Amino acid sequence: MGYFGGMAGPWMFLPILFWLLVLAGIVFVVYALARRQPMGAGGADDPLRPLAARYARGEIDREQYLKMREDMEGRGRQP
Secondary structure (H helix, E strand, O other), X not given: OOHHHHOHHHHHOHHHHHHHHHHHHHHXXXXXXXXXXXXXXXXXXXXXXXXXXXXXXXXXXXXXXXXXXXXXXXXXXXX
């Protein structure tokens, strides 16, 4: 009958299943890290991105764009 009363068959696949799950976890982590965008370098959270898009579409002129950018960056404030 073999080991464990003939129940060795199902237990043989546990190590294979374990390593497949480990491999899937590694692939998932690499995929998640690769899709992440850097913060502050024009990422999705960049507040200047909509302003640049308005300037590119011609909704505002260069002077308005520069003034608004200075205001958003904090250089337009006087103490």
